[in-house]
Amino acid sequence: MRLSGLLLLFGLAASGARAEPPPPEIAAGFEISPPATGARFMAVTANPHATEAAVAMLRQGGSALDAAIAAQMVLGVVEPQSSGIGGGGLLMHFDVRKQQIDAWDGRETAPLAASTFPFTDASGAPLGFRDAVRDPRAVGTPGLVAMLAAAHAASGRLPWAVLFEPAIRLAEDGFAVSPRLHRLLAHEGRFVDPALQAHFFDADGRPLPVGHRLRNPALADSLRRIAAEGTEALRCGPLAEAISDAVRGGLSADAADARGLLGQRDLLAYAPIRRSALCRPFRDYRVCGFPPPSSGATTVLAMLGIWQALPAAPAPDSTAFAHRFAEAGRLAYADRAGCVGDPAFRPVPVAALLDARYLARRAVLVGDLAGPARRPAGIECAAPGEEGERPSTTHLSIVDGAGNAVALTSSIEDAFGNRRMAGGFLLNNQLTDFSTEGANRLEPGKRPRSSMAPTLVFDRQGRLYAVLGSPGGSQIPNYVAQALLGLLEGGLSPAQIVSQPRLGSRNGPTEVERGRMAQDVIDGLRARGHALREVDMTSGIALVVRGGKGWIGAADPRREGRAGGE
Template identity: 55%
Template sequence: MSGGDLRSAGRPARTSRAARLLFVALWLGAAQAPAQVPDEPERASGFVPKPAVHAPRAMAVTANPHATEAARSILEAGGSAADAAIAAALVLGVVEPQSSGLGGGGFALYFDRVAGRVEAWDGRETAPQAVDASLFLEPGGAPMAFHDAVIGGRAVGVPGVPRLLAELHARHGRLPWARLFDSAIRLAEQGFEVSPRLHALVAADPHLHRDAAARALFFDGSGRPLAVGERLVNSALARTLRVLARDGAGAFYGGEIAVAVAAAAQAGPNPGRLGVDDMRRYRVVRRQALCAPYRNWRVCGMPPPSSGGGTLLAMLGMLERFPLDRLDPDSAFPLHLFAEAGRLAYADRDAWYGDPATMAVSPAQLLDRRYLGGRAAQIGLDASLGRAAPGEPAAGLRPARAVEAERPATSHLSVVDAQGNAVALTASIEDAFGSRRMAAGFLLNNQLTDFSFLPRDARGAHPNRVAPGRRPRSSMAPTLVLAADGGLHAVLGSAGGSSIINYVAAAVVGLTDWRLPPDAVLQRPHVGSRNGPTEVENRPEGRQLAGRLRLFGHQVVLRDLTSGSSVIVRAGDGGWIGAADPRREGSAAGF
């Protein structure tokens, strides 16, 4: 790369030193051994490379083979992308109950090929009407410890998944609604073999057995977690699914199911405040998708209350100033730039994002090209920022600070149908096994812990503060990449808590700047920063990169960064290539 290239990529005054350090960083082996820290929960997986799958007409990639097969069969039967996504999401609630299900919420992007339109659907949980700003505060005003807030009904929000799926079907479904429940009902009634992942997560959880319904479902008569290969039968969930298949999603938000959800949330210890009337009030919101150019592409994501789309686009908007396509993707320098863009974007995420009703600035202000240019100018070519301060996109406003803990128990699926329509859907119950409360065969979420535990500080009220009816901030980032002609190029997203944004941003860079195949993108070691230490995946390739990043002044920690990505990319022959994350048990299939 020439000196002129370096000047166009960053601050001219540091070019000479940066060039010298770049040569050192690219060729030296690992320096000092980076620090190791315990991984976050919901990591019970190995790393098993999975080849990409090619199909000429349609493709589905989900977090579990049962769900992938359900989606594929719906597509082959003439179902739409929405139909296949619904069938897969329902199956995931049966076979991957720790991550998503009827008791959680989610976000979906829909690509309409004929109209060339991207739709954004907000199925995020809402706070009950009876909550107030003290929800996660101790009597003295200090924030509660995370699991003191999670376990029980205190953090249960009104679930959004059933109405989200119903809305997608009403707008874009082709097959009968009841048909989409067949696979999920069969697996719930007849059972499925417990996977190594599910067994390990049940065995590792110290709270799940306290709920009687969960104890009866996930443990044997002696109180031991069901062994790998044993059949898990969920008759209560099968009954609920049959009711929804027959009567529609409205049956979830009224009648016996709503009563059961409210009763489970209000039961002690640590009772919550969700009531039947909160269930009745719930609505899915259609929002304007956040879309922005990235080089020759157009990238679309979710708007608030998800911070996923905006933070992803902010990272890309900063990285666009650098010629990543001319850099070796396996070297440390572009990953240094990526981590620095992440610091700056996450700093703004933490300070400014929340429910759109409480945000003091708009995503448009945070994604303004001049604003992002100023943020990108803080990225040094030869040294890490360490910790970035949030920007001030509007005069007279002070950034807030938050106390929160977004957990990685989430599931993502990507689908493209034979007509070229697509769905990217990310759903979650928040922590692994959510609140550890069950109702009508499914686990209830703990999504209210995604609010800031401290509603305000010396700088003022936080945009992500708790309030009745509000939707907590999320990092879920279902994403669509469109080509210059407006055609669909890629459908992707991931699980992984607040790290989702880094995972998806890295995938977009890998697919567009480096033109890597999707399976190669997903096999790369994760590197990123959430405006703390630079997190590097604890694998041999990651450990080598960690040492090189330390030459740029990064404080590096090694983690088992268990993403859960599902990626579909248009193939050169007009078909589709699907790839599932090698860190989890997902799969791809098409026809």
């Protein structure tokens, strides 16, 4: 396949100019929910049902990890477009007794049959991004359940099966279709998978209305099986067969639908990885995030390092702040594109990318006007390449009564993933996260680069200070970095942090949130030479911050999140 075809596949002109990516998961309102306070514990998730499940586990004496697993299983029921059994995730866990941070990697892997970039039609012509997302070859080996099980074996308190009870009840008894889910279904229009179409649309092809009680007995059965059998339920047996059949069996008579790569040997071979957290100082704090194959922490920490090397920070709502933040992101994303991938396949120069002297040299490039990203000599990385990472993801942040914490970001990649259903859950399309070339190119068994950035913050005494993260595809590092700056030096309250207008650069145009950025800031950025795009920015910051003797939790108003504490 010629490079020009690959570039066109992921929205790049053959000349090398960056074209605009496909539209993200659609915006679905802006509804502010009040922050919650808790003297003992705090949970912030992307849906009220999931927050209730987390709080219920914490009240039973469960750990932050127990609460996170229960909440995640519920999210797979009530927020099926974003995450679930058929996807993957990255989890940061802080054990207060051991003073230990674990980074649990449940990222999907490329099937062993994957050998070259697969998204072409029968004639060898490249598929457009929309078609690639829906192609059976886009499905990676799910890793979420295996990761959660491994983390639970290390740090759980409650029995594994107990953690599935809230999700099983909701799947069996049903839940009211939310305005967000309805709008996403209306935006989708229809599904080719007949099981998926029948589940989410009525007999006349209309999306289920808001308030419709949606039951999913097939998912309830799958959850019961996983609760009883653990990860073996997805490695072999009926569920594994259902996944393989959904990917390889096709959805219609069209032969192109039967070219899936994922098989049962991939499910048998999958293993989560327990990694070491990536931590760096910022001001009087220590910020810890997820290492490669995630580019979340490397990008966020690089932005903070560049920021720290610059003069005194401007006010968070000023043009000067927006300009500096966009320029720091432009530089950090330039290094992300060429350098970060799965470290099992190519070493990632993390120490060099986050070296204070290197970031100080990067900071020198931030002038009064917008400029192109450049890489100083000294770090050898591959040609950057491009991927189609999408923002249909979810995040939860939890602190338990003992002070243990979890930041979990999980995803099936695009909204409704690969648009295939197995066992009542949606399958991912994570292979579209691979780049066309460079450190993140597709290889068998490889984990695609992620932008997920589950983050823990510690104060100067080493005490846990904050837990946060966000969905949002490749915009996640900008969302998290902006939240950290507001929290650690901007003097913003948790409610202000989750609600502030979003902005940033991904080494392309400077993006500002449509309809929410002040006009004087927009005019000021243009005056400084920024090429601006006003776009919907569907962040979903879930923030827990130490407040007095307890915790404050706040959920991003752009989604359906809620905070709950006690």
